[in-house]
Amino acid sequence: MSRILMKGNEAVIHGALTGGATHFFGYPITPASEIAQAAAKYFTASGRTFLQAESEIAAINMIYGASSAGARTMTATSGPGLSLMAEGLSYLAGAELPAVVVDVQRAGPGLGNIWPEQSDYNATVKGGGHGNYSNIVFAPNSAQEMCDMTRKAFSLTDTYRMTAIILSDAYIGQMMEPVDIPETVISGERKEWAVYGDAKSRGNLITSILMKPLEMSNHNEHLQHKYRQLEEDCVEYEEYGTEDADIVMTAFGICSRLCHTVTMIMRKEGYKVGFFRPKTLFPFPGKAIKRLAEMNKTLAVVELNTGMMADDVELSVHGCSEILRYNWLGGIVPTVKELAERVAADLKKSGKSRKGGNV
Amino acid sequence: MIKHQKPAAFYDTFERKEPEAVSTHYCPGCGHGTVHKLIAEAVDDLGIKDRVIFHSPVGCSVFAYYYFDTGNIQCSHGRAPAVATGVRRVHKDAIVISYQGDGDLAGIGTSEIIHAANRGENITVFFVNNAIYGMTGGQMAPTTLQGQKTLTTPTGRDAGRDGLPIGMAEIINAVSSPVYIERVTLSSAKGVLKTRKAVRKGLKYQVEGRGFSFIEILSPCPVNWKMTPVESRQWMSDKLEPVFPVTCFRDAGSTGNPIDSRLDVHKAIASEEIPFMNDKELITLLNGDSPIPNIEILQLEEDQLVKIAGFGGQGVLSCGTLLAKCGIAEGIHASWLPSYGPEMRGGKAYASVILSNDEIGSPVIDDPNVLLAMNGPSLDAFENDVVPGGLIVVNSSIITRKVFRDDVAVLYIPATDIAAGEDLVAAANVILLTVYLRYKRVMPIETLKKIIPVSVNRKEFVAANLRIVDKALEYYETISQL
Numbered sequence: 016m017s018r019i020l021m022k023g024n025e026a027v028i029h030g031a032l033t034g035g036a037t038h039f040f041g042y043p044i045t046p047a048s049e050i051a052q053a054a055a056k057y058f059t060a061s062g063r064t065f066l067q068a069e070s071e072i073a074a075i076n077m078i079y080g081a082s083s084a085g086a087r088t089m090t091a092t093s094g095p096g097l098s099l100m101a102e103g104l105s106y107l108a109g110a111e112l113p114a115v116v117v118d119v120q121r122a123g124p125g126l127g128n129i130w131p132e133q134s135d136y137n138a139t140v141k142g143g144g145h146g147n148y149s150n151i152v153f154a155p156n157s158a159q160e161m162c163d164m165t166r167k168a169f170s171l172t173d174t175y176r177m178t179a180i181i182l183s184d185a186y187i188g189q190m191m192e193p194v195d196i197p198e199t200v201i202s203g204e205r206k207e208w209a210v211y212g213d214a215k216s217r218g219n220l221i222t223s224i225l226m227k228p229l230e231m232s233n234h235n236e237h238l239q240h241k242y243r244q245l246e247e248d249c250v251e252y253e254e255y256g257t258e259d260a261d262i263v264m265t266a267f268g269i270c271s272r273l274c275h276t277v278t279m280i281m282r283k284e285g286y287k288v289g290f291f292r293p294k295t296l297f298p299f300p301g302k303a304i305k306r307l308a309e310m311n312k313t314l315a316v317v318e319l320n321t322g323m324m325a326d327d328v329e330l331s332v333h334g335c336s337e338i339l340r341y342n343w344l345g346g347i348v349p350t351v352k353e354l355a356e357r358v359a360a361d362l363k364k365s366g367k368s369r370k371g372g373n374v
Numbered sequence: 375m376i377k378h379q380k381p382a383a384f385y386d387t388f389e390r391k392e393p394e395a396v397s398t399h400y401c402p403g404c405g406h407g408t409v410h411k412l413i414a415e416a417v418d419d420l421g422i423k424d425r426v427i428f429h430s431p432v433g434c435s436v437f438a439y440y441y442f443d444t445g446n447i448q449c450s451h452g453r454a455p456a457v458a459t460g461v462r463r464v465h466k467d468a469i470v471i472s473y474q475g476d477g478d479l480a481g482i483g484t485s486e487i488i489h490a491a492n493r494g495e496n497i498t499v500f501f502v503n504n505a506i507y508g509m510t511g512g513q514m515a516p517t518t519l520q521g522q523k524t525l526t527t528p529t530g531r532d533a534g535r536d537g538l539p540i541g542m543a544e545i546i547n548a549v550s551s552p553v554y555i556e557r558v559t560l561s562s563a564k565g566v567l568k569t570r571k572a573v574r575k576g577l578k579y580q581v582e583g584r585g586f587s588f589i590e591i592l593s594p595c596p597v598n599w600k601m602t603p604v605e606s607r608q609w610m611s612d613k614l615e616p617v618f619p620v621t622c623f624r625d626a627g628s629t630g631n632p633i634d635s636r637l638d639v640h641k642a643i644a645s646e647e648i649p650f651m652n653d654k655e656l657i658t659l660l661n662g663d664s665p666i667p668n669i670e671i672l673q674l675e676e677d678q679l680v681k682i683a684g685f686g687g688q689g690v691l692s693c694g695t696l697l698a699k700c701g702i703a704e705g706i707h708a709s710w711l712p713s714y715g716p717e718m719r720g721g722k723a724y725a726s727v728i729l730s731n732d733e734i735g736s737p738v739i740d741d742p743n744v745l746l747a748m749n750g751p752s753l754d755a756f757e758n759d760v761v762p763g764g765l766i767v768v769n770s771s772i773i774t775r776k777v778f779r780d781d782v783a784v785l786y787i788p789a790t791d792i793a794a795g796e797d798l799v800a801a802a803n804v805i806l807l808t809v810y811l812r813y814k815r816v817m818p819i820e821t822l823k824k825i826i827p828v829s830v831n832r833k834e835f836v837a838a839n840l841r842i843v844d845k846a847l848e849y850y851e852t853i854s855q856l
Binding site for chain 1: 707
């Protein structure tokens with residue numbers, strides 16, 4: 016195994032290929048373009064397929080086709096492209112097709128700018144397109160996780176026949192870090208429901224249309240059952256220092272990296288600060304968060320959006336605990352100092368400002 | 375001759391419609407049934423039933439999968455050519471059929487059809503043009519005729535408002551890649567026979583691997599046209615066909631056709647196919663040919679928060695990766711965050727590199743303890759951010775002013791001049807990096823020398839870069855003795 020310095024965006028492709036991906040369809044967009052570029056290089060060189068689509072609409076529909084045909088397939092985009100893919104994501108969910116979509120978030124709405132925001136939270140975690148559906152959503156916070164989560168996503172998406180979204184951001188995508196390249200390839204297997212253009216699969220139909228209300232209702236129930244199962248089986252999170260903490264900084268993606276640093280610094284200074292990071296946003300680690308709330312921890316939810324995950328945190332704790340919302344927009348990322356001062360001030364305000372925590 | 379028994383490519387009963395169903399969902403006099411039958415017969419005759427993957431659109435033919443005993447994919451509105459592309463790229467031997475109506479193909483899906491055609495996808499597209507939206511109950515289509523009344527053009531299509539009917543076969547004919555483009559009509563028995571031929575040809579060409587075929591079929595919609603089936607066929611020949619000329623636009627299969635050369639292009643593409651790597655080959659590919667050597671486990675005295683800034687083209691980003699790779703080789707943690715996007719194209723570039731004994735939290739550097747300033751604007755931008763006691767290394771070849779701060783260490787290095795002396799101006803970045811590593815004794819310079827060969831992209835510049843490191847050290851010795 017070797018460690019290679021690479022961008023999170025490039026690491027995605029290393030994870031994808033070792034996760035068995037064979038078909039990449041994409042359209043360039045800053046700050047996600049390096050993913051398509053790395054795919055063009057490595058998918059092509061390894062005899063897999065890279066194709067630049069004429070639009071994100073075409074890309075997501077090529078995925079719909081390749082996935083229908085049984086392939087492990089993916090695309091990568093950023094906000095404006097994700098909006099164009101919304102219809103396709105809904106069709107993928109309706110037809111229960113596996114797919115992996117990477118969203119390297121930039122600031123919005125509209126063309127916005129190319130600096131990091133986390134404002135596609137609702138558009139991914141809550142579905143994105145029309146109808147009752149969910150996607151599996153991973154929230155990597157390092158180049159290594161861009162690789163590992165993408166790799167893992169391919170197996171999960173096949174198992175659950177759902178789209179898995181890697182919800183990254185401009186910093187996690189653009190940042191270079193050492194990445195351990197996985198040593199094995201997890202290839203996909205023949206799917207009994209897919210169309211292969213052969214006698215065995217001739218009777219198969221890929222569709223999302225169910226004209227009879229009862230059938231559509233049953234299909235929806237089936238999807239919801241699958242999502243509830245996912246909540247039992249696949250929640251991932253990490254926490255640090257939460258046991259003795261008065262305040263728990265809760266964040267995903269780039270914000271979780273900032274919170275990690277703030278937690279370390281403040282604990283050295285004696286503040287009882289903890290850290291909680293959902294690694295999956297759907298399924299959401301609501302039970303783990305509720306447990307923290309029941310221990311009377313204040314939860315400071317740090318996000319580069321208007322508080323989208325904080326809404327889910329509120330739903331999880333049912334008013335059990337105080338929720339603070341620290342939000343930055345437009346591509347502004349707070350400094351570590353700024354964040355630490357905010358935490359200290361809020362600790363003081365809540366009368367919980369006890370020092371003496373262990374590092 | 376048209377056969378009268380049900381083709382084998384149709385199901386015996388249409389169970390997906392309802393149990394025991396034998397009739398279709400199409401209206402009396404509709405052309406879809408005819409086109410379906412012609413396709414099914416051709417599939418039978420070509421013996422390709424098992425290989426067919428049929429793409430049904432959104433529109434009246436949304437339920438084509440009720441009838442075709444083949445692999446079936448129901449697509450979103452207008453996107454069937456993109457879906458078919460995805461399927462085509464997975465299964466080289468499948469027979470891929472995209473069946474679309476005028477709203478689907480000529481309205482919402484113009485982008486997908488043109489680009490699938492332009493890629494020369496080896497698929498067959500059947501475009502059923504009945505000049506109206508049927509499934510939604512009779513609204514204007516892009517192919518609706520001037521003056522034609524529909525639910526959304528109650529006083530008739532008005533060219534001044536709605537434009538004129540769009541000729542898709544003509545548009546596809548403006549694209550070079552397709553091998554076969556023909557418009558046919560169901561207005562008469564003769565037309566149906568010609569359609570039968572065209573359907574076969576379009577499928578046969580795909581079986582032969584020739585490329586993209588586009589068959590536009592003028593088709594009646596008596597119910598939405600508010601005509602009898604007989605009237606509607608008359609209307610087609612009187613009104614529709616003059617606007618949409620029934621003709622073969624291109625046929626690469628016919629002798630002497632200039633488009634024949636295109637077949638060679640397709641063959642050339644096919645022959646360049648790269649073999650599918652096995653797992654071992656793939657892992658080797660991903661690991662690359664320049665692994666970072668493991669040198670030693672270094673403990674830093676303090677975290678290095680290094681900002682490297684300059685013009686685009688001064689090697690700011692690559693200088694950062696060089697430093698980060700040195701850190702990785704030493705077994706410490708490293709992160710590299712660039713400026714990117716239009717900012718870079720504007721000529722301002724900077725990289726933030728962190729080296730740390732511990733796992734790195736935030737990769738963002740607000741207050742660097744090292745600034746390598748390659749040009750004046752960078753020094754102006756970041757001088758005040760450097761922590762007291764930090765280090766600023768100034769490229770004094772380009773930056774003429776002195777550092778204002780008196781609470782930081784400053785080294786003035788004429789890096790661009792030294793690099794120019796070695797005919798490698800682009801390596802001024804390496805000079806600043808060398809001097810910084812030497813001054814702060816972050817790691818042995820030997821580490822840098824071991825990393826340069828695996829980090830410099832153009833191997834012919836490795837030796838010059840290594841020479842530059844020595845020049846930088848020589849210069850550093852002269853100033854450190856002052």
